[in-house]
Amino acid sequence: LYCSLAFTWEKCEHTIQINTSKMIPDTKHRDINIRVQLGAHFAGIGYAGVTKIFGAMNMPPPLQDHYEEIDRKCLLPYIKKFQHESMRAAIYEAVDENDGDPTALTVSGDETWQRRGFKSIHAVAAVLSCNITPKVLDVQRLSKKCVICTGALSMKNTDPDLYDEIINNHDCESNYDGSSGDMESQGIQDIFKRSVPMYQVQYTRYIGDGDSSAMWNLTQHPPYPDIKIEKIEDVNHWSKRMSYRLENFTQELKDTMLDPEKKPKRNWWY
Incomplete structure (x- = not known):
C-alpha cells in the first residue's frame, strides 16, 4: 500500500518527494505494509485473504516472498516477545492473588485442534490461571507436519x-x-514441565475435562x-456428561413400565 509521490517544478526542476508511509527503523519495510499484514493475521485471513481484498480494490497483490519476509523477520519476533511478556505478567498476577503458597498455583487447561x-x-x-479474571499462562503448539520438510x-x-541443506538449516515446525x-x-505435560525453569512456579491443582487423558x-x-x-x-464438563448419560438412560427406559400396578394412560381419541 505504500507509494511515493514526486512533484517537480518545471522552471527550476526542483522535486519534492512525499512518502505515504514512514520506514520502520533498521528495516527496509514500510509501516503501512506491516500494519496491513498484522491486521490480516488478527482477522485470520492470511496472504490469500489479503490478495482477495487487494483484488476487490483493483490493486496488485502483495509479493509473496516479501509477505513471508515480513512475517519471519518483523512480525514473528515481536509477537513472541509480547506473548512472553504477557504470560509472565499473568504469572505475577496469579502469584499475587494466590492465598496459599504463592508458587503453588491452581490452573485450568484445555486444547484445540485444527480439525x-x-x-x-x-x-x-493452553494453561490458564484461575483468578477472578483468568489469563493465559502458557501455550504449547504441537505439529505432526512441517511445510518446509x-x-x-x-x-x-x-x-x-x-x-540436505534445506533440511539441516531450517527451523522445523514438526515437534510431535x-x-x-x-x-x-502431551501439550499439557510439556507446559507443566517448564513451569519451574520459566516462571519458578508449580501447577499443583489442575482443573480439566473429566474425560481428558491429560x-x-x-x-x-x-x-x-x-x-x-x-x-x-470441571463442573461444565461434568454436567454435560451427566446430561448426556441421563438422556441415554431415558431413551433406554422409555418403553419400560417402572410401576407394574399403574396402567399407562390412554389418549381419549383411541
Whole structure:
C-alpha cells in the first residue's frame, strides 16, 4: 500500500518527494505494509485473504516472498516477545492473588485442534490461571507436519545436496509424532514441565475435562518430584456428561413400565 509521490517544478526542476508511509527503523519495510499484514493475521485471513481484498480494490497483490519476509523477520519476533511478556505478567498476577503458597498455583487447561475428529496434524494446548479474571499462562503448539520438510521432498532425488541443506538449516515446525488424540496430554505435560525453569512456579491443582487423558499423563509422568497434582473436576464438563448419560438412560427406559400396578394412560381419541 505504500507509494511515493514526486512533484517537480518545471522552471527550476526542483522535486519534492512525499512518502505515504514512514520506514520502520533498521528495516527496509514500510509501516503501512506491516500494519496491513498484522491486521490480516488478527482477522485470520492470511496472504490469500489479503490478495482477495487487494483484488476487490483493483490493486496488485502483495509479493509473496516479501509477505513471508515480513512475517519471519518483523512480525514473528515481536509477537513472541509480547506473548512472553504477557504470560509472565499473568504469572505475577496469579502469584499475587494466590492465598496459599504463592508458587503453588491452581490452573485450568484445555486444547484445540485444527480439525475435528482426532485427525488433525496441528493442535495448541493452553494453561490458564484461575483468578477472578483468568489469563493465559502458557501455550504449547504441537505439529505432526512441517511445510518446509514436505516441500523439500520434491527435490530429494533430483538434488540431494540442496535437500540436505534445506533440511539441516531450517527451523522445523514438526515437534510431535504421536496420535492426534494424545496431543492434549502431551501439550499439557510439556507446559507443566517448564513451569519451574520459566516462571519458578508449580501447577499443583489442575482443573480439566473429566474425560481428558491429560490428568492421567500427569499422574503417570509427574512433572514435579515428590508433588502429587490434585485434580479438580470441571463442573461444565461434568454436567454435560451427566446430561448426556441421563438422556441415554431415558431413551433406554422409555418403553419400560417402572410401576407394574399403574396402567399407562390412554389418549381419549383411541
